[in-house]
Amino acid sequence: MKLLDIVVKDAIIPKLKATERDEAISEIVEALVAAGALSPGLRDEFIKSIIKREKRGSTGFGHGVAVPHVKHSAVTEMAVAIAVSQSGVEFNALDRQPVYCIFLLLSPEDKPEDHLDAMEAIFGNLSQETFRRFLRQATKIEDVLTLLEETDSRASMR
Amino acid sequence: MPTPESAFVPNKVSACVKIINRLGLHARPAMMFVETASKFLSNVTVCRTDTKEPVDGKSIMQMMMLAATQGTEIEITAQGEDAQQTINELVALVNSHFMEE
Numbered sequence: 001m002k003l004l005d006i007v008v009k010d011a012i013i014p015k016l017k018a019t020e021r022d023e024a025i026s027e028i029v030e031a032l033v034a035a036g037a038l039s040p041g042l043r044d045e046f047i048k049s050i051i052k053r054e055k056r057g058s059t060g061f062g063h064g065v066a067v068p069h070v071k072h073s074a075v076t077e078m079a080v081a082i083a084v085s086q087s088g089v090e091f092n093a094l095d096r097q098p099v100y101c102i103f104l105l106l107s108p109e110d111k112p113e114d115h116l117d118a119m120e121a122i123f124g125n126l127s128q129e130t131f132r133r134f135l136r137q138a139t140k141i142e143d144v145l146t147l148l149e150e151t152d153s154r155a156s157m158r
Numbered sequence: 159m160p161t162p163e164s165a166f167v168p169n170k171v172s173a174c175v176k177i178i179n180r181l182g183l184h185a186r187p188a189m190m191f192v193e194t195a196s197k198f199l200s201n202v203t204v205c206r207t208d209t210k211e212p213v214d215g216k217s218i219m220q221m222m223m224l225a226a227t228q229g230t231e232i233e234i235t236a237q238g239e240d241a242q243q244t245i246n247e248l249v250a251l252v253n254s255h256f257m258e259e
Contacts (some may be wrong), residue, residue, distance in 0.1 A: 058191055061218045067185070094218075112181040113227045119184070120225035127219040 001117040002042035002152045003080070003125070004145075010035035016102070020089045021113055026048050027066055028081045028104045035077040038106065046106070060093025067096045069105035071115065077095070078118050079106040084138050101126065101135050105127045125151050171241040173248075174207060174233045179255040183226035185218075187256035192218045194251050200238030202248070207231040215248070 011031040018024035029047050032038045038046065049070045053059075060066040066089075081104045088098030103122050107115040125131040131151060138144045177183055183191070195202040196214045202215030206224055208231070213220035215234065226232055232252075236244035 057186055058183055061220070061222075069185070112184065113225075116182050116184060116225040116227055119222045123219050123222040127217075127223065 001114075001121045001157070003121050003148045004152050006078040006080045006121075007148060008032060008035050008037045008079050008081055008139065009145065011037060011079075012144045013081070014138050014140055014144060016083040016085040016089065019085070019087060019089055021089060021152055022047075022051055024083065024085070024089045024102060025054075025104070026148070028068075028083050028102065029086060031083075032079060032081050032104075032106065037081075039074070042072075042074055046072065049084055050104070054092070058092045058103075060091040060095075060099050062093060062095040062097070063103070063126070063129075063132060064088075064093075064097060064100040065132065066091045066093065066099045067103045067105065067119070067122060067126075069107060069115075070111075071107045071109045073109045075106045075108045077108065078114050080104065080118065080122070082135075082144055084135060084144070096151040101132060121155070124155065163180070169239060169241055170235065170237045171245045172225065172233055172235040173245050174231055175236075175249050175252045177226045177228055177230045177232065177252065179194055179258045180228050182228050182230070183221065183224055183232075185222065187258070188221040188224075190251060190256055191217055191248065192216055194247055195244065198236070198240045198244040198247075200236040200241045200244045202244060203235045205233050207233050 018027045026047050035041050050068045083102040091099040134147050203212040204215045205212040
């Protein structure tokens with residue numbers, strides 16, 4: 001699965017304002033709504049379920065990254081938002097460190113394999129120090145898109 | 159003093175097991191796997207039997223890269239003095255559907 005196929009370009013936030021987990025989740029979900037990837041009527045419900053999911057176990061897996069997500073029947077295809085924080089977000093990460101790169105996933109409820117493929121594509125990149133470093137240096141949506149294009153073309157060569 | 163038998167205890171143990179829970183090895187089960195693996199001294203590696211590329215069973219990021227859906231067979235390998243116990247618990251965890259359904 002290519003990242004550019006699932007990332008909602010208008011929901012890339014190179015300069016996330018929020019500095020705490022719940023605010024960050026709201027800000028990113030709002031971007032998905034503004035981008036037309038999620039109906040405004042579902043905004044609050046999605047924010048609530050994503051936060052609830054985080055409380056059951058943090059998706060701040062360390063190395064300054066987090067992948068909050070929700071599976072919902074109203075989602076028909078994978079939609080991913082990307083946020084980069086310059087100052088760091090207090091995300092209750094497993095290593096207690098602030099988070100700088102957030103991939104937020106909306107996944108269809110009945111396609112667990114799509115969700116897993118998306119996670120594989122995301123972590124294939126996030127597990128690499130260079131990818132994390134370049135992403136953190138991004139200040140414009142175009143910077144993020146360029147990075148994703150490069151990693152997608154590298155992935156397809158593998 | 160180690161007992162004479164301990165010299166014969168293999169320190170590398172592997173097991174193949176199928177992911178049976180409907181949602182596959184998504185974040186929460188992967189986290190449970192990593193937490194269980196991390197309780198032991200043994201090194202733990204996991205690979206899909208169809209690709210054979212091992213990942214670190216104590217790294218959540220690497221475990222997420224397996225994309226193991228329901229029905230995927232994985233091979234778990236533990237190496238260390240508590241290898242057998244490590245494998246026993248990890249296999250039991252997978253077979254418990256990660257307590258999901």
